[in-house]
Amino acid sequence: MRGVVQRVKRASVSVDNKIIGEIENGILLLLGVENTDDEKDLEYMADKVLNLRIFEDENGKMNKSLTDVNGGLLVISQFTLLGDARKGRRPSFIQAAAPDKAVPMYESFIDKMKEKEIKTQCGEFGADMQVELVNDGPVTILLDSKKVF
Numbered sequence: 429m430r431g432v433v434q435r436v437k438r439a440s441v442s443v444d445n446k447i448i449g450e451i452e453n454g455i456l457l458l459l460g461v462e463n464t465d466d467e468k469d470l471e472y473m474a475d476k477v478l479n480l481r482i483f484e485d486e487n488g489k490m491n492k493s494l495t496d497v498n499g500g501l502l503v504i505s506q507f508t509l510l511g512d513a514r515k516g517r518r519p520s521f522i523q524a525a526a527p528d529k530a531v532p533m534y535e536s537f538i539d540k541m542k543e544k545e546i547k548t549q550c551g552e553f554g555a556d557m558q559v560e561l562v563n564d565g566p567v568t569i570l571l572d573s574k575k576v577f
Contacts, residue, residue: 429465429473429533430509432458435482435567439502441551442558449549451500455482456561459537460509461530462523462574469573470533474540477501482567490567494546501541504551504559505534527554 433455440450457477462469483492483499494501507530511519525533531553541548551557570577 429462429469429537429571429573430460431473431477431571432506432509433477433480433482433569433571434458434561435564436502437562437564439559439561441502441504441549442560443552443555448552449502451502451547451549453497453564454499454501454547455494456502456504456559458504458506458509459534460506461525461533462510463525463529464523465525465529465533465573470536470540472573473571474537474544476571477541478544478546480569482569495544498547500547500549502549502551503534503538503541504557505530505553 436454436456438452439456440447442448478495479493481493482490483497485491507521507524510524511521512523513519534553538548538550
C-alpha cells in the first residue's frame with residue numbers, strides 16, 4: 429500500500445459538486461492499493477497513519493499523533509499512487525490492484541480507523557472526485573508498506 433499523508437487544517441471531497449466527506453484538523457490520506465498487498469500491508473499502513481507523530485506539542489515539536497490530537501481522517505482512494513513513470517511519458521499502472529481487490533482493502537482500512545474511534549470520512553472509490561485541503565505546515569509524508577521509500 430502507498431499513502432500520501434498530509435497534515436491539514438481542513439479537507440473535503442466532493443462528487444458531482446456535493447461534499448461527501450470533510451474533516452477539520454487532521455490527516456488527508458491518499459491511499460493506493462498494490463496488487464500484491466495483503467493483511468500485513470493493511471496493518472502496517474493503519475498503524476503508521478494512527479501513530480505518525482506529525483502534530484505539534486505544546487513546545488512546537490512534532491511529537492503528537494492523530495489519536496493524541498483527536499484529529500479527523502479523510503481517506504481518498506488513489507490508484508495513481510502506484511503509477512510507474514520511469515519509462516516513457518505515460519505512467520504504467522500495472523502494479524495497482526484491480527477494484528475487486530482494492531475496494532475491500534480500502535474499505536477494511538476505513539473500518540480499522542473507525543474501530544479505533546478515529547473520526548473518519550472517505551471519498552467514493554472509482555469516482556471522479558474533487559479534493560480540497562488546507563495543508564498545515566505544509567507537512568506531507570510518503571508511506572509505503574513495502575518500504576520502497
